[in-house]
Amino acid sequence: MRLISIFVLVGLVVLAIASFMFTYTVKFTEAAVVTTFGQADERSIVTEPGPGFRLPYPIQGVTKYDTRIRFMSTRQEAQQTADDRQVVVEAFATYRVVDPRVFFSRFSNAGERAEQHFERAEEILRSNLRSSLGELSRYRMSELFTAGGEGSRLPELEERVLRSVRQGGTDGDSLREEYGIEVVSVGISSIVFPQEVTRAVFERMKAERQRLASDLESQGSSRADTIIAEAVAAAQTIEAFAEQRAAQVRALGEREAAEFLAQLSTNPDLAVFLANVEFFRDSLTARQATLMFTNKTAGFELLDASRLQSRAPGELPSFAEPMPSSGGER
Known part of the structure; x- marks a missing residue:
C-alpha cells in the first residue's frame, strides 16, 4: 500500500512537470508567441484564451504579451513656441501591442522576459514623443492658452503630435508596421515656463497690476475731485437761493412793517399803549422780575x-x- 502511494505521488509530480513543459495558458487579455528554436512565423501567434500545447524548452518557447492599453510619460523637455517663448513641456502617450509577431521580432533581443521587451519599446516611444513635441514651435502661446479656454488650439497640437508619433518608424514606416505597436492617444500633461522665465513673468504681472492700481487710483482721485466740485457748486447754488429768498422775506417784512408804523404814527397814544403792553408781556414772562x-x-x-x-x-x-x-x- 505504501509503495502504491509512492508511485501515485511520483506520477503526480511527473504529470505536473510534464504539464509545465508541454502546456501553457493564454489569458483573454494576452497574446502568445510560440517560437520554435527562437523563430516565429504567422502560425506562432495565439490570441485565443485558454490552454495550449507546446514542445519542451529549448525546442519551443512561449512569450506572452499583455494586449491592454499601456501608459507611458516623458520627462520635462524644453521647447520653444512660435513667438519665441521658452517653455517646459511634459507629455504622455498610451499604446498597445497589435502585432505580437512583429513586436517579438523587434524586441526579443532585449531579453527573455516580456517586461524587458516593453521597456525597450517604451524607450523608442519616449524618444519619438520627445521629437514630435517639436510641433509646439508652430503655435503661439496666445493660441494654446486663451481666456476661458475657448478657441484653444491645444487639441490640434496633440493631434499633430499623435500623427507624428505614429509615423515615427525608420524609413518612413509607421510604428505599427515596424514595431507592431499602435499609439492610441497622446496628451500634453503640462506646459510651464522655466524658473527664470517664470520669475520674469511674475515681475511683469506685478508691474502690470501696479500700473492698473495707479490708473484706478488716478481715476478715483479725479472722480473725487469732480464730486467735490459738484458738491461745492450745489452748495453755492443753494446758498445763493437762500440769500435771495431771505432778501425777499426781509423786503416783504419791511413793507409790512412800514404800513404798521404808518398806522401807529397817526395814533401816538395807541403806539404808546402797545409799547406798554409789550413791556409788561416781556417783564411778566421773564423768569425773575422785581416791580x-x-x-x-x-x-x-x-x-x-x-x-x-x-x-x-x-x-x-x-x-x-x-x-x-x-x-x-x-
Whole structure:
C-alpha cells in the first residue's frame, strides 16, 4: 500500500512537470508567441484564451504579451513656441501591442522576459514623443492658452503630435508596421515656463497690476475731485437761493412793517399803549422780575403807616383823606 502511494505521488509530480513543459495558458487579455528554436512565423501567434500545447524548452518557447492599453510619460523637455517663448513641456502617450509577431521580432533581443521587451519599446516611444513635441514651435502661446479656454488650439497640437508619433518608424514606416505597436492617444500633461522665465513673468504681472492700481487710483482721485466740485457748486447754488429768498422775506417784512408804523404814527397814544403792553408781556414772562411801587399807588394805601396813626381802636382809616406829606415805602 505504501509503495502504491509512492508511485501515485511520483506520477503526480511527473504529470505536473510534464504539464509545465508541454502546456501553457493564454489569458483573454494576452497574446502568445510560440517560437520554435527562437523563430516565429504567422502560425506562432495565439490570441485565443485558454490552454495550449507546446514542445519542451529549448525546442519551443512561449512569450506572452499583455494586449491592454499601456501608459507611458516623458520627462520635462524644453521647447520653444512660435513667438519665441521658452517653455517646459511634459507629455504622455498610451499604446498597445497589435502585432505580437512583429513586436517579438523587434524586441526579443532585449531579453527573455516580456517586461524587458516593453521597456525597450517604451524607450523608442519616449524618444519619438520627445521629437514630435517639436510641433509646439508652430503655435503661439496666445493660441494654446486663451481666456476661458475657448478657441484653444491645444487639441490640434496633440493631434499633430499623435500623427507624428505614429509615423515615427525608420524609413518612413509607421510604428505599427515596424514595431507592431499602435499609439492610441497622446496628451500634453503640462506646459510651464522655466524658473527664470517664470520669475520674469511674475515681475511683469506685478508691474502690470501696479500700473492698473495707479490708473484706478488716478481715476478715483479725479472722480473725487469732480464730486467735490459738484458738491461745492450745489452748495453755492443753494446758498445763493437762500440769500435771495431771505432778501425777499426781509423786503416783504419791511413793507409790512412800514404800513404798521404808518398806522401807529397817526395814533401816538395807541403806539404808546402797545409799547406798554409789550413791556409788561416781556417783564411778566421773564423768569425773575422785581416791580417797585410807592404807597401812593392805588391799592397800596394800607402800607402807609401814617394813615393808621392817631386812630382809636376799632376806627377805620379813611382813604379819602389827603395823605401826609411823608412818603410811603413800597
